[in-house]
Amino acid sequence: MTAVPRYFSRTLLRSSIISLWSAVLFLPFKGLQASLMLFGVLFLLILLLTLAGTWVSPRLTMAAAVRERMHRHLPADRRYLLLFLLPALGVPFIAQNYIIDVAVLAGIYIILALGLNVVVGYTGLLNLGFVAYYAIGAYSFALLNTRLGLGFWSAMPVAVVITTLAGFLFAVPALRLKGDYLALVTLGFGEIVRITLNNWDSFTNGPNGIGSISAPTFVGISLVTLSAYYYLVLFFVLVAIVVIGRVQRSRIGRAWIALREDEIAASAMGVPSTMYKLYAVSFGAFWAGIAGCLFAAKMRFISPESFTFMESVLILCMVILGGLGSIGGVIVGAVILVILPEILREVQMYRMLALGAGIVLLMIFRPQGLFGGRVVSSRH
Amino acid sequence: MSLLDIRGVSKHFGGIRAIEDISFSLKSSTIMSIIGPNGAGKTTLFNCLTGFIKPTKGTIVFAGTDISGFSADRVTRLGIARTFQNIRLFGGMTVIENVMVAQHATIRSNLFSIITRTGTFKETERSVRETAYEYLEFMGLESAAEHTAGSLPYGAQRRLEIARTLATGASLILLDEPTAGMNPLETDGMMQMIKNIREMGKTVIIIEHDMKFVMGISDRIVVLDHGVKIAEGMPKEIKNNPLVIEAYLGKEAH
Ligand SMILES: Nc1ncnc2c1ncn2[C@@H]1O[C@H](COP(=O)(O)OP(=O)(O)OP(=O)(O)O)[C@@H](O)[C@H]1O
Ligand SMILES: [Mg+2]
Numbered sequence: 001m002t003a004v005p006r007y008f009s010r011t012l013l014r015s016s017i018i019s020l021w022s023a024v025l026f027l028p029f030k031g032l033q034a035s036l037m038l039f040g041v042l043f044l045l046i047l048l049l050t051l052a053g054t055w056v057s058p059r060l061t062m063a064a065a066v067r068e069r070m071h072r073h074l075p076a077d078r079r080y081l082l083l084f085l086l087p088a089l090g091v092p093f094i095a096q097n098y099i100i101d102v103a104v105l106a107g108i109y110i111i112l113a114l115g116l117n118v119v120v121g122y123t124g125l126l127n128l129g130f131v132a133y134y135a136i137g138a139y140s141f142a143l144l145n146t147r148l149g150l151g152f153w154s155a156m157p158v159a160v161v162i163t164t165l166a167g168f169l170f171a172v173p174a175l176r177l178k179g180d181y182l183a184l185v186t187l188g189f190g191e192i193v194r195i196t197l198n199n200w201d202s203f204t205n206g207p208n209g210i211g212s213i214s215a216p217t218f219v220g221i222s223l224v225t226l227s228a229y230y231y232l233v234l235f236f237v238l239v240a241i242v243v244i245g246r247v248q249r250s251r252i253g254r255a256w257i258a259l260r261e262d263e264i265a266a267s268a269m270g271v272p273s274t275m276y277k278l279y280a281v282s283f284g285a286f287w288a289g290i291a292g293c294l295f296a297a298k299m300r301f302i303s304p305e306s307f308t309f310m311e312s313v314l315i316l317c318m319v320i321l322g323g324l325g326s327i328g329g330v331i332v333g334a335v336i337l338v339i340l341p342e343i344l345r346e347v348q349m350y351r352m353l354a355l356g357a358g359i360v361l362l363m364i365f366r367p368q369g370l371f372g373g374r375v376v377s378s379r380h
Numbered sequence: 381m382s383l384l385d386i387r388g389v390s391k392h393f394g395g396i397r398a399i400e401d402i403s404f405s406l407k408s409s410t411i412m413s414i415i416g417p418n419g420a421g422k423t424t425l426f427n428c429l430t431g432f433i434k435p436t437k438g439t440i441v442f443a444g445t446d447i448s449g450f451s452a453d454r455v456t457r458l459g460i461a462r463t464f465q466n467i468r469l470f471g472g473m474t475v476i477e478n479v480m481v482a483q484h485a486t487i488r489s490n491l492f493s494i495i496t497r498t499g500t501f502k503e504t505e506r507s508v509r510e511t512a513y514e515y516l517e518f519m520g521l522e523s524a525a526e527h528t529a530g531s532l533p534y535g536a537q538r539r540l541e542i543a544r545t546l547a548t549g550a551s552l553i554l555l556d557e558p559t560a561g562m563n564p565l566e567t568d569g570m571m572q573m574i575k576n577i578r579e580m581g582k583t584v585i586i587i588e589h590d591m592k593f594v595m596g597i598s599d600r601i602v603v604l605d606h607g608v609k610i611a612e613g614m615p616k617e618i619k620n621n622p623l624v625i626e627a628y629l630g631k632e633a634h
Pocket of ligand 2: 422423424465
């Protein structure tokens with residue numbers, strides 16, 4: 001009998017603390033009245049959500065059982081592909097340019113987030129400077145294109161190799177560190193790369209950035225139209241999903257996840273831990289390199305401003321939001337975090353605030369991410 | 381020829397002499413027990429044997445190779461696998477995935493075959509899963525194959541750890557207190573399983589406190605006390621060794 005009121009009062013306390021905190025955060029921006037309103041709305045919302053959650057969760061388990069049965073009939077990567085491909089293929093036919101533009105951006109972020117997911121989600125190495133690889137990929141591509149005149153399909157492989165190598169070379173000394181220390185060093189690496197790009201005027205053109213990057217071509221046709229570019233990005237997204245999914249369900253992916261779960265036990269099973277961490281970081285950097293090239297070729301102009309620490313945080317949020325280690329979850333996380341700011345255009349200045357509040361709410365209500373839960377999926 | 385030769389191995393942690401000048405050798409397909417009071421240095425000896433710590437002095441020769449100073453993963457690939465006193469499973473992975481990880485070094489799929497899913501790759505993956513399942517059956521865990529390893533009851537976790545060591549393909553298996561926290565029924569089951577492991581042609585070293593268990597299973601026993609080997613022999617010899625009795629019961633007891 002006492003359990004119910006105690007549960008209720010705990011819920012009350014929790015919702016009031018969260019909404020009070022959000023209201024205080026908003027106070028300097030919108031004044032007292034708006035903050036009070038926010039408090040009221042959030043309070044009721046959280047309360048309702050929690051109560052609804054207790055009602056829904058047993059039913060969710062039932063839904064999970066159904067899903068489980070579905071999973072057994074479809075191998076993991078094909079399942080995501082179908083789910084993703086059908087609507088994705090149609091986008092240019094039904095949407096306006098603005099939406100296709102957002103979709104292209106989402107595609108680039110999906111590739112980035114999938115790459116970071118290999119490092120953070122599978123291998124468990126927290127990286128706060130992932131944007132560095134994105135930047136290296138974009139700048140290598142831009143420089144190869146504008147200085148040496150290499151076209152898209154020849155500049156891209158070179159840029160990706162450079163990025164992968166950069167990932168590898170940086171990881172060699174960094175991996176001597178563990179946990180929080182490693183996270184800090186990666187953060188530092190991200191900043192070093194950005195500051196270098198910003199200050200090395202003679203090579204990178206400094207804060208002015210590099211312009212007039214040529215558009216990609218395909219069998220002689222220039223892919224200048226937005227829909228053509230959309231399909232190019234979609235192609236790379238699909239490649240990323242299939243390749244990363246397959247690597248995950250192999251001895252390499254198993255070794256990564258084992259390292260995350262328990263490094264000592266993994267080495268006792270014969271997994272060379274340093275080597276596999278190096279693999280993971282280089283493999284992650286590889287995808288960031290591809291995303292960087294796509295970004296540079298899309299924008300036709302890049303500058304250090306696009307590669308700030310906040311960008312690293314954003315990519316990390318995509319990975320965490322969807323659920324560490326789950327390919328489908330990461331895709332949804334990336335899509336949400338690209339679309340959300342577009343919807344919230346009017347409240348642009350609260351974007352970061354909303355993002356922060358959202359992540360905090362997520363950590364409270366679903367610490368495993370929206371779609372996390374079963375992280376490992378080498379099941380058939 | 382002996383499978384394992386330990387010659388004058390010592391490990392000091394600063395001033396602490398965790399083990400001091402330990403020597404013994406071990407024949408193939410035998411079960412050896414290492415016993416001794418708490419803090420005697422048993423786990424430290426295992427850590428030296430498996431490359432988790434580097435001995436201060438001494439050499440360890442396994443199957444003709446001097447492995448002193450090798451890294452832990454390399455030692456495992458050479459054929460020594462261990463369990464841990466405080467169980468170390470991959471808690472978030474399923475039971476069968478735990479055993480699949482253990483086969484890491486026994487398979488050779490490269491990145492290209494993984495990405496293109498060649499026939500050989502698929503065949504390898506199928507056999508990895510099958511082999512994993514066989515080891516689970518061997519340890520009586522087949523019904524839990526798809527459960528999360530972290531959710532298993534304690535005794536089953538210990539058995540899963542052993543299944544994992546077997547799956548590495550190692551010929552020498554080191555078990556650190558395999559019956560700790562088990563009830564008498566489970567302990568009896570464990571004794572039979574370890575005997576079966578010897579029947580597979582593997583060699584086993586067990587650290588164990590349960591004397592009935594040790595006397596019932598061992599071909600040979602090594603006794604450590606304060607980091608020093610104080611006795612070695614057949615169970616009968618150890619049972620009546622005054623030094624051993626003294627180490628366990630104190631000087632006044634006899
Ligand atoms: N990493 C370490 N650093 C410092 N001292 C250590 C370390 N590992 C072990 N020791 C010390 O070495 C001695 C032997 O420890 P060890 O764990 O090998 O004993 P044990 O025989 O396994 O004991 P138990 O039966 O309790 O498991 C102890 O005094 C312990 O405190
Ligand atoms: Mg011990």
